[in-house]
Amino acid sequence: MTATCELLYSGADWTFEAIDRVYAAIDEIAKSELKLDLYPTQIEVITSEQMLDAYASIGMPLMYRHWSFGKRLLQDEALYRRGARGLAYEIVINSNPCICYIMEENTMTMQTLVIAHAAFGHNHFFKNNHLFQQWTDASGIIDYLAFARRFIADCEVQHGSAAVERVLDAAHSLMGQGVHRYPKARPLDLKRERQRELNRRRHEEENYNELWRTIPGQTGVPRGLDTLAKRRQALNLPEENLLYFLEKRAPKLQPWQREILRIVRMLAQYFYPQRQTKMMNEGAATYTHYWIMNRLYEQGRITDGAMLEFLHAHTSVVFQPEFDDPRYPASTPMRSASP
Amino acid sequence: MMEDIARIAENPTEEDQQWFPEIAGRGEAIEVLKTAWENYRDESFILQYLSPRLIRRMRLFKIHDDAEQPHLVVDSIHDERGYRSVRSALARHYDVGRADPDIQIVDVDLAGERKLILQHRVEDGILLDLNEARPVLHHLADLWGYPVELVEIDASTDAVLKRHEEVGPRREIC
Numbered sequence: 256m257t258a259t260c261e262l263l264y265s266g267a268d269w270t271f272e273a274i275d276r277v278y279a280a281i282d283e284i285a286k287s288e289l290k291l292d293l294y295p296t297q298i299e300v301i302t303s304e305q306m307l308d309a310y311a312s313i314g315m316p317l318m319y320r321h322w323s324f325g326k327r328l329l330q331d332e333a334l335y336r337r338g339a340r341g342l343a344y345e346i347v348i349n350s351n352p353c354i355c356y357i358m359e360e361n362t363m364t365m366q367t368l369v370i371a372h373a374a375f376g377h378n379h380f381f382k383n384n385h386l387f388q389q390w391t392d393a394s395g396i397i398d399y400l401a402f403a404r405r406f407i408a409d410c411e412v413q414h415g416s417a418a419v420e421r422v423l424d425a426a427h428s429l430m431g432q433g434v435h436r437y438p439k440a441r442p443l444d445l446k447r448e449r450q451r452e453l454n455r456r457r458h459e460e461e462n463y464n465e466l467w468r469t470i471p472g473q474t475g476v477p478r479g480l481d482t483l484a485k486r487r488q489a490l491n492l493p494e495e496n497l498l499y500f501l502e503k504r505a506p507k508l509q510p511w512q513r514e515i516l517r518i519v520r521m522l523a524q525y526f527y528p529q530r531q532t533k534m535m536n537e538g539a540a541t542y543t544h545y546w547i548m549n550r551l552y553e554q555g556r557i558t559d560g561a562m563l564e565f566l567h568a569h570t571s572v573v574f575q576p577e578f579d580d581p582r583y584p585a586s587t588p589m590r591s592a593s594p
Numbered sequence: 595m596m597e598d599i600a601r602i603a604e605n606p607t608e609e610d611q612q613w614f615p616e617i618a619g620r621g622e623a624i625e626v627l628k629t630a631w632e633n634y635r636d637e638s639f640i641l642q643y644l645s646p647r648l649i650r651r652m653r654l655f656k657i658h659d660d661a662e663q664p665h666l667v668v669d670s671i672h673d674e675r676g677y678r679s680v681r682s683a684l685a686r687h688y689d690v691g692r693a694d695p696d697i698q699i700v701d702v703d704l705a706g707e708r709k710l711i712l713q714h715r716v717e718d719g720i721l722l723d724l725n726e727a728r729p730v731l732h733h734l735a736d737l738w739g740y741p742v743e744l745v746e747i748d749a750s751t752d753a754v755l756k757r758h759e760e761v762g763p764r765r766e767i768c
Contacts, residue, residue, distance in 0.1 A: 289624050383632045421765070425733035432697055480704055493698040493713070497734065500699050506708065507739035516737070531635040531690050539631045542596035546624075575652070 263556045269363040274298070277367045281375060284550050289543065291379040294353040294393065298374060301356045306342045307331050309356060313526070314346050316354060317400050319407040319518070321423050347373035349381040349529070351393040364561040368568060371547040376540025384536075386528035395445025396525060402449045403518045410511050422512050426498060426519040433498030433523040448521070452514055459510060498523070541573060595640075598648050599627055609646060636688035644684065646677045656683045661719075695722060696749070708740040709760070715749040721756055722746065731761040739763055 263280055264273040278298070285291045301309070311328035312318035334340040344365055348354040355374045357366055381387050392399075410419045426433075480486045487493070494500045498520040502513045529536070548569075552562045600623035602610045610618045617626050630643060649672045656670040656679060670676035670683070686692060696715040703709040712734075714722060727744065735742040744758040 290628075379628075380631055383628070384635075385633055386635055421736070425737050428730045428733040429737075431694055436691055483701060486701060486704065490702060492702075493700045495696070495698045497697070497699065497712075501734075501737045504702075505738050508737065512737075527690075528635075531637075534636040534688060535631065535634065535639050538596045539627070542600075542627065 260554045260556050262558060263367075263551070264363050264561075265558055267362040267364070269361065269366045271300075273363055274300075274366055274370070277363075278370060278374070280551060280554075280556055281367075281371050281547055284547055285371075285375045285379075285543075288550065289546065291375060291543070292383055293375065293378045294351045294382050296374045296378060297352045297354045298370065299354065299356050300359050302359050303335070303342055306346070306356065306358060307335065309346050310342075313522075315348065315400060316397065317404055319400075319404045319423075320411075321427070322420065323427065345369040345373045347377045347381075348396075349387060349391055349393050349525075350396050351382075353378040353381065353393075354397075362564065364557070364564045365568065367551070367557065367561070368544055368548060368565055372540045372544035375547065376543030377536060379543065380532070380536050380539045384528070384532060386531055390528050391525050392445045395448075399445035399448055399521065402452075403522075406452070406514060406518065410515065414511065419515070422515045423519070426516050429497050429501075430519055430523045433496060433520040434527045435496050435499070435524065436527075445521070448517075455510060455514075496520070541569075545569060595643060595648065596627060598645055599623070599630060599643055602645065603627075607647070613645060614643075637685045637690075640685040640688060641682060644681045646672075649677055649680055654680045654684065656680050692717065697744075710734070710738050710740065710742045712742065712744045714744060714746040716746050716755055717749050719748070719755070727758065728761070731758065732764055735761045735763045736765060 263276045264270075278296075285293070307328060309316070310331050311324045313324075318324060331340075335342060342358065344358055344361055346356045353374065355370070355378075357369050357373075361369065381393060387393070407419060407423075480489055490504060498516050501508070502516040502520065505513075508516075548557070548562070548565050551557045557565075599617070602614050603617050603620050603623040603626040606614070606618035620626060630639065634642060652672075654672055655668055656676070658667040658669040660667075670679040672680065696717070698713055698715075699710060700713045701711040703711065722744075731742050731744060741760050741762045743760045745754060746756040746758070747753065748755055
């Protein structure tokens with residue numbers, strides 16, 4: 256490539272054709288020069304209302320129903336309408352294909368920037384970072400969310416929405432204590448989750464026996480569980496994952512309630528690597544977009560004006576306030592500000 | 595930090611050679627970066643790659659805040675003696691495992707009322723906020739179906755710091 260390339264776009268307004276051209280140009284740089292290893296990408300242009308919707312479902316394209324998501328939506332919406340807070344330029348999802356939402360009101364330069372940032376930078380990070388590889392299943396997540404949403408909706412019909420809400424409220428309150436922090440189980444395969452749930456239900460139905468209901472409850476300590484050491488061995492204690500323990504051991508829960516705990520736990524685990532790599536993930540995406548935008552400029556494919564607009568956005572995002580800046584909450588002077 | 599790692603790979607100083615012998619002057623900045631992106635998380639990444647040069651440029655320093663003492667102490671600054679301590683202190687800020695309380699189920703009282711017994715291993719004397727802990731314990735008891743007890747224990751001395759009042763299930767979830 257030399258500086259004789261044609262401009263990819265001019266002016267501020269974006270078009271789908273221009274986004275196509277920009278995507279192809281970035282794709283070439285990313286693959287031939289940076290040699291990034293990427294999931295296929297699905298880019299969706301969304302409105303600010305849709306962005307608020309996405310916020311409400313923790314950034315995911317679909318989610319089961321729970322009042323807390325609606326509450327979140329109202330809060331975000333109020334802040335946004337009052338102008339107290341802007342919205343993100345993009346949301347990117349650790350899925351295969353990698354889904355990127357970009358905002359309709361972005362200028363063409365911002366679209367170029369966020370595509371380079373999210374569809375290439377974050378995408379490469381999701382696919383290659385060992386925590387994501389070990390703990391998340393990018394190919395299965397969207398289908399799993401669809402299953403979770405349907406499962407919980409079915410539970411609402413069968414058991415009443417109040418009963419479902421009680422379980423979800425309780426499970427959400429334990430979400431932070433619902434992750435395995437150290438690898439021990441096999442890698443996650445979300446596609447098999449639905450099948451596993453069906454098998455569990457079938458097994459129960461096949462083995463249901465009215466007689467068992469008439470046997471009086473046991474009293475006293477079950478044999479072999481009378482010392483702490485034996486109990487610990489039998490119950491796999493200590494256990495840091497409270498949701499996991501409840502799903503497996505809580506004496507009174509119904510199977511559908513266990514499945515809901517499992518769904519909440521799966522989501523907690525899916526998001527856990529994101530919490531552990533916020534800084535690096537943004538750093539990698541920022542390094543990638545900066546590199547790509549400069550390369551596009553060198554190749555003569557974006558205008559001086561576009562480059563200046565990009566640099567303005569870039570420096571606003573990477574700017575580090577001083578340690579005593581009032582924008583930091585008083586208790587956490589060392590935390591980095593996220594854009 | 596990403597820019598700094600690229601610089602170390604392509605244009606290292608003598609100091610970088612000492613601190614980062616594996617990557618200093620190796621060239622191929624993007625390959626060095628990609629290896630880092632693959633193999634680390636925030637905490638270990640800072641611990642491995644935050645360079646003395648960047649610590650100087652950002653004028654990082656470390657404050658030791660002991661609630662028992664009347665003064666704050668600046669115990670490390672961006673100098674030869676301070677780099678490692680500043681770096682590991684910053685890295686710990688990014689350790690999610692430290693930010694989340696370490697709470698584990700340690701026993702179930704099978705002889706009595708099937709009470710679930712939890713332990714919070716307390717770091718730096720930071721106890722759970724009662725206003726948050728209680729509602730969560732109620733939720734936990736609701737799911738467990740029997741009472742729940744939480745004990746907070748000092749992680750370094752094993753001393754019992756606080757015993758939360760036992761919480762029973764409020765309503766039958768099942």
